Amino acid sequence: MYVNTQAILSLIAGILILIRPALLNYIIAIYLIIVGVMGLVR
Numbered sequence: 785m786y787v788n789t790q791a792i793l794s795l796i797a798g799i800l801i802l803i804r805p806a807l808l809n810y811i812i813a814i815y816l817i818i819v820g821v822m823g824l825v826r
Contacts, residue, residue: 790819
């Protein structure tokens with residue numbers, strides 16, 4: 785079964801932001817880096 789990696793990352797990031805709002809900047813930065821790298825690899 786194919787699962788969209790970007791959707792899973794978004795879901796995890798959203799849950800982490802709900803749990804720890806102070807991590808917002810780090811979570812967004814890590815998410816953008818991972819999505820950018822995946823975009824370059826594909």
